[in-house]
Amino acid sequence: MTSKALLISGYHALSQKHWAEYVVRTCSDYDWNMLALPARYFSWRMRGAPLSLSALNSEMLSEQYDLVVSTSTVDLSVVQSLYPTLRNTSSLLYFHENQFAYPKAHTPQSVVDWQMVNLYSALRADKVVFNSQYNQTSLLEGISALLSKLPDLVPKNITQSIVEKSIILPVPIRDAATPPRRPESQRPLKILWNHRWEWDKQPELLLAIVEQLEASGINFQLILTGQQFRNTPPAMTHLLSAFKHRIYHAGFIEDDADYHHILQQCHVALSTAIHEFQGIAVLEAVSQGCIPLLPARLSYPEFFDSDFLYSNHSNVTKQAKSAVNKITHWLAHGFPKVPAVDAFYESSLTGMYRKEISHKAI
DSSP: OOEEEEEEESSOOHHHHHHHHHHHHHOTTEEEEEEEOOSOOHHHHHHHHHHHHHHHHHHHHTSOOSEEEEETTSOHHHHHHHSGGGTTSEEEEEESOOTTOOOGGGOOTTHHHHHHHHHHHHHHOSEEEESSHHHHHHHHHHHHHHHTTSOSOOOSSHHHHHHTTEEEOOOOBOOOSSOOOOOSOOSSEEEEEESOSSGGGOHHHHHHHHHHHHHHTOOEEEEEESOOOSSOOHHHHHHHHHTGGGEEEESOOOOHHHHHHHHTTOSEEEOOOSSOSSOHHHHHHHHTTOEEEEESSTTHHHHSOGGGEEOOOSSHHHHHHHHHHHHHHHHHHOOOOOOOOGGGBHHHHHHHHHHHTSGGGO
16 A cells, blocks of 8 residues: 655745655655645744644645645644644655844844744754755754853753754756757856845845946846836846946746756856855856856855855955956966866655655654
């Protein structure tokens, strides 16, 4: 008899959707049900997901399962308490992100509530999975800092108990269908920025880099993809207006084939992010032949060596100068070899996913 599993995605954005579908497709020894909450109203999702799941499909939550897999935007401890058939079910918690790693200037007022959701869920789960070592480390350091604020009666070994049941297992990217094509000419230099148009991808640094590139006399074009939302950051608005002559493409590309086609026209994949936990957009671009140009922070040093990293300086202008210096050096002395990212391919990670989500592993 096939075992049944329930997958709960608390904030079903693009990468979460891709990950969830991959898990269901790959771990086929289970008969899967999936509950996925739309990716909106993040603050309410973090605290209200257990109730919203019931409104979405209470009957599915009342079935018997052998395994519950949940993303970290769901309070797993509450879900397994509220629904009797889930109380003794084995559970796995997947951290696409955690709520302890916000840059100070952008930390929301309600963050402690969200952090407690992460903490209680991690304690409740039988297995905890992170998409990067940076994700795990920032969570554990954040939990220690939070617990240090409690005035008394703090349990011992909380972080160690989480470590002992944790593994690192990245979100996979799709295998490159063909060997990536490289543009025949380095002129103009095509620079890709394929991130959400939001504060956490730091468009202010992108603007500073573009301004310095313009001043340097380098012949370049910008390809700006990624999701856009109701409010465009001011730095992006200024960039779109002031550097129209440099923009080759601006806007989200829905079709995968069209997206990969434009990636293969780019030389450099640039990130300016200050809040990110794996960098899937960068990995996808590199799989299509782009040279990564990344800040020396977040998970990037974990996945790429220093040849592809620019300074993680607190001053945006100095960061931009470091990034532009890399580009200038590459143009003068030749581009480095595109780093291998096949370890992140779906085909490479299938065995690990099947092993870690098997009946014997949880």
